[in-house]
Amino acid sequence: MSTPLTARLIEEYASASQALPSSGAAADRRNAAIEVLRAQGLPTSRDENWKYANLRVLERLRFAPAAGAATATRVSVSAADMPPALPDFARYVYVDGVLSATLSAPAATGAATVTPLASTPAVAGAATPALKADERFAAVNAAFATDGTAIRVTAGTGAATPAGIELVFVASADAQAGASYPRVAVRLEAGARLTLIERHLSAGSDNSFVNSAVTADLARGATLQHYRLQDLAGRAIMFDTLSATLGADASYHLHGISTGAQAARSTLTVRLAGERANLAMAMAALGDRAQVNDMFALVEHLAPGARTTQTFRGISAGRARVAFNGKIVVARNAAGTDSQQSLRGLLAGAEAEIDVRPQLEIYTDDVRCSHGATVGKLDDNMLFYLLSRGLDRDTAQRLLKWAFLAEVVTKISVPALRREIEAHLPGALKDATLQELL
């Protein structure tokens, strides 16, 4: 179904495509992606899983990559724009989706190799599943991305600590000048382990369009700790698509903290394809002013004995709209599935909106699926207790918001990252590090 927006996208592609790098495989990828979009169009707010997203912002941006635009119009991003370095993590920095060698600090990361996506031969056994209708923004990424990163980890020689890789995606171009297309493919071989930090932040324009596509493929017994921190500037637009596939006994820990952007939409698909695969998803989203932050998470239990725990904590203040739609599908052969969803929203403004929606589709009998979904305000009893101890109202409220997010934040197992987030989140008070001292 074609809309004027889709038509414009295809037009932009036609005029930009000559300039896009298109060696054999890349050209095939682009053409296939454009065909998907031509046939299906972009999602609209009438689509089942898109009604909370802010899609209108797409009207006022350019799809062609900023990376292809004249470099003179782009600001230079410097080391000062980078978050503090994390010990033991190799850092790769991408400006508007393109690797910046000067800002990156690659390091030997044991069993992990990081290569440009284009030069990576297709991995046998790691076939990418066909895109689902909700993953159409990944097709936009596939059509336009000019760079990309492949991360491949082998089981290595039994290193005690998993390899640590940090990807920093910096958006610097204005949405009207062009888009930024982060593109990552992660492959963990059997038994491999990786801690991956994926950041999205702004430098330069506060009004960038970022459309990222990440795939993660975990072979038998592999473990991935994946931290995603979205802290783009106030007028930025972020669409991201994450697709993960888990083999038998693989374990995927996905932690997401999304605080930035004017309009953010995450589409997460996790396939538990192997027996006893384990997914632990802990997501937090904060909205203030007129921000829209929408997450859709589809988890498919496709094999027996797999387990999902999904935690979402969202806070909506000002006139913001925050939504989390968590759908779990249990296939017929996925006996012994165990899933738990805990989705909670906190309304922190009279005009704020928050929606949390757990959905379950179960095609077998032998399952244990539980879900809880609540939306509420700050607890008056808790607030009064803090006031009665002399804390001022603002501090008390921030402390309670912080406490509300604690379940997500305390799951962060990289200490330096956790400290950084504790210091950054609005509830974090300046001596939150007191706990470290005790």
Added chain:
Amino acid sequence: MTAMLSIRNLVVRIDGKEILKGLDLEVGTGEVHAIMGPNGSGKSTLAHVLAGRPGYEITSGTVSYQGRDLFALAPEERARAGVFLGFQYPVEIPGVNNVYLLKAALNAARKEHGLAEVDAFEFLTLVRDKMKLMRIEDSFLSRAVNQGFSGGEKKRNEILQMLVLEPKLAILDETDSGLDIDALKVVAAGVNSLRSPERACVLVTHYQRLLEYVVPDFVHVLVDGRIAKSGDRTLALELEKRGYDWVSGAAA
């Protein structure tokens, strides 16, 4: 000399229903007053109104605290000015660390008095000291406020907070209920350790048991929103013997 707390003809409603019906009470500096009374007589209502809890409609009366109009102060201002409420039902706050709260509370009061923030080391020494007195284990330091605490632990935590904050006026709402005899003695020792000529304490209690360990200067019986009878500590003993009906009957 001005009284620590002076309550005149206090009338308070909840949801349009009158709970306190013209209550008078005078607490002098250095004094310990016990307020006893049957369930539902308005003891917690009084304690909450003094601490500034929202949801109560004060239809008439005045309360002055150290000569100031208490109702002109927000709850947090009362706390920083030295009013402390020990909750009958202390609130669990998952995600907020006990020690963090203690430190923030202490610093809020210090700031009010123009003092610098407490030194981290001194603070911990102080807290550990008071924890020992209250027989609170070390694990408390890393736990969230009241989360998963037993009833007795919650009450001891209230007293710990009081000991760290050193309020001028402590209002303890049934801090003794649900405690076994050992815990009761610990709580009493905590309260007694703060007793001094510059402070005052209002002990709300249902039983006279606590008053064997914290001997009050005055005992009042609250019945149906009014002080029905006042006396010295022997009144508590008499109540224990004769029951509240004795006073209710006398008040009627």
